[in-house]
Amino acid sequence: MNRNKLVLHSVQPAWMIDAGGHCPQAEQKPSPNYDHRPDGAEISLLVIHNISLPAGQFGGSAITDLFLNQLDVTAHPSFTSLQGVRVSTHFLIRRDGQVLQFVPVNLRAWHAGVSSFQGQSACNNFSVGIELEGSDHQAFEEAQYLSLQKLTLVLIQACPIRHIVGHQDIAPGRKTDPGPFFNWKQYKELLVHAAQHESMLVPTHALPSFPFML
Numbered sequence: 001m002n003r004n005k006l007v008l009h010s011v012q013p014a015w016m017i018d019a020g021g022h023c024p025q026a027e028q029k030p031s032p033n034y035d036h037r038p039d040g041a042e043i044s045l046l047v048i049h050n051i052s053l054p055a056g057q058f059g060g061s062a063i064t065d066l067f068l069n070q071l072d073v074t075a076h077p078s079f080t081s082l083q084g085v086r087v088s089t090h091f092l093i094r095r096d097g098q099v100l101q102f103v104p105v106n107l108r109a110w111h112a113g114v115s116s117f118q119g120q121s122a123c124n125n126f127s128v129g130i131e132l133e134g135s136d137h138q139a140f141e142e143a144q145y146l147s148l149q150k151l152t153l154v155l156i157q158a159c160p161i162r163h164i165v166g167h168q169d170i171a172p173g174r175k176t177d178p179g180p181f182f183n184w185k186q187y188k189e190l191l192v193h194a195a196q197h198e199s200m201l202v203p204t205h206a207l208p209s210f211p212f213m214l
């Protein structure tokens with residue numbers, strides 16, 4: 001072995017949000033369901049959701065099709081109610097941890113609907129939405145938490161996010177996601193760990209607040 005030869009192993013590029021609001025580590029699936037945020041809106045909130053189509057079934061293209069207005073509503077009886085529905089999210093994290101992006105962060109995705117946080121209504125105006133492929137009735141995958149960790153850290157760096165909440169917290173009585181199986185404690189610990197051990201990123205004291213304290 002030539003010890004003088006520097007061998008560069010393949011280094012994964014750090015995750016980032018580019019100037020256009022895209023995460024290059026996410027597969028881009030541009031959705032037509034977006035518009036502009038109000039002038040002066042500060043992106044201060046991160047909203048965690050779950051979604052599965054049909055409910056409780058994972059894989060397939062139905063979620064992506066929904067966000068791209070390409071869902072065949074005849075494909076499953078439960079899809080009938082989605083006829084004409086125009087919704088989106090900024091990000092979707094699939095069961096295997098793959099991240100897809102539908103709307104640039106700087107634009108307004110249509111994920112929260114009628115909602116309110118700390119007296120501010122219409123949370124789409126000032127939030128980023130992350131959908132986890134999942135349901136209210138079963139645990140999420142470790143790969144999803146790891147992708148969520150990476151994505152959250154770059155979003156915190158790119159945007160003045162001060163709070164992380166579930167959809168259920170900003171639309172109580174109407175929405176139940178991400179539901180009881182989303183592990184807020186694990187999520188927060190992953191963020192704190194990264195902030196403490198990966199030099200960089202985010203000082204621990206700058207981490208956003210969570211709906212539930214550890």
Ligand SMILES: [Zn+2]
Nearest residue numbers: 049050167177
């Ligand atoms: Zn939701």
